[in-house]
Amino acid sequence: MFSLTYPDGHLLSTDPARIDLDLVHHWLSTDAYWALGRDRETTERSFAGSLPFGIYRPEDGRQVAVARVVTDRVTFAWLCDVYVDRAARGRGLGGWLAGAVRDHLAELGVRRILLCTSDAHQVYERVGFTPLDVPQRWMQLDRRPPVTPITGKEQSSATPLTVEA
Numbered sequence: 266m267f268s269l270t271y272p273d274g275h276l277l278s279t280d281p282a283r284i285d286l287d288l289v290h291h292w293l294s295t296d297a298y299w300a301l302g303r304d305r306e307t308t309e310r311s312f313a314g315s316l317p318f319g320i321y322r323p324e325d326g327r328q329v330a331v332a333r334v335v336t337d338r339v340t341f342a343w344l345c346d347v348y349v350d351r352a353a354r355g356r357g358l359g360g361w362l363a364g365a366v367r368d369h370l371a372e373l374g375v376r377r378i379l380l381c382t383s384d385a386h387q388v389y390e391r392v393g394f395t396p397l398d399v400p401q402r403w404m405q406l407d408r409r410p411p412v413t414p415i416t417g418k419e420q421s422s423a424t425p426l427t428v429e430a
Contacts, residue, residue: 267369274323275358277365284317285328292331292348298383300346311346318366320349320358329353332362338373344380359385364392 267279290308293300300308312333320330330349336342344366349359370378380389386396397403 267365269365271320271358271361273356275329276321276323276326277318277362278321279316279318279369281312281317283321283328284312284319284331286312288328289331289346289348292350293346296351297346297348299381316342318362318369320353320362322353330358330362332366334366334370334378336370336375338375340375340377342370342375342378344378347380347385359388360391363389363394367392 267277269277271277286305286309289312290303290305293308294303294305295301315333315335316338318332318334319328321328328350330347330353332344332347334342334344344363347359347362349362367378378394380394382389
């Protein structure tokens with residue numbers, strides 16, 4: 266396991282036993298644009314199959330940030346589900362978390378780390394991430410079910426979405 270201490274005393278750890286999955290699920294499913302409506306089982310299974318990073322307050326050990334990395338721990342990693350509690354934002358914890366992930370993966374020998382963001386480019390750029398220069402090389406197979414733009418919940422194929430004005 267890997268751990269670091271921030272100058273103000275916050276602790277970063279990759280110990281999966283420290284991750285507060287109830288809190289992380291709440292953050293992701295209610296406040297993270299990429300995971301709105303995600304069910305608890307999906308959160309649990311995704312963290313079980315990933316390398317987790319948590320940041321914890323010095324005064325009481327309460328978790329204030331999270332990230333997970335999907336990786337083979339040798340050649341490739343995908344940084345995802347990065348979230349800093351709204352009350353803890355503005356202290357540099359997000360950038361510190363991204364930098365710690367970068368450094369820990371470098372120690373393992375991982376040379377390529379990908380991530381996707383729609384609103385935090387500057388945070389990641391400060392720790393060395395750059396936009397992809399040849400996106401036409403990348404492809405995807407996306408099997409997510411359609412999501413309604415109104416509720417953020419999965420749309421049932423049996424019940425069409427209707428909106429009354």
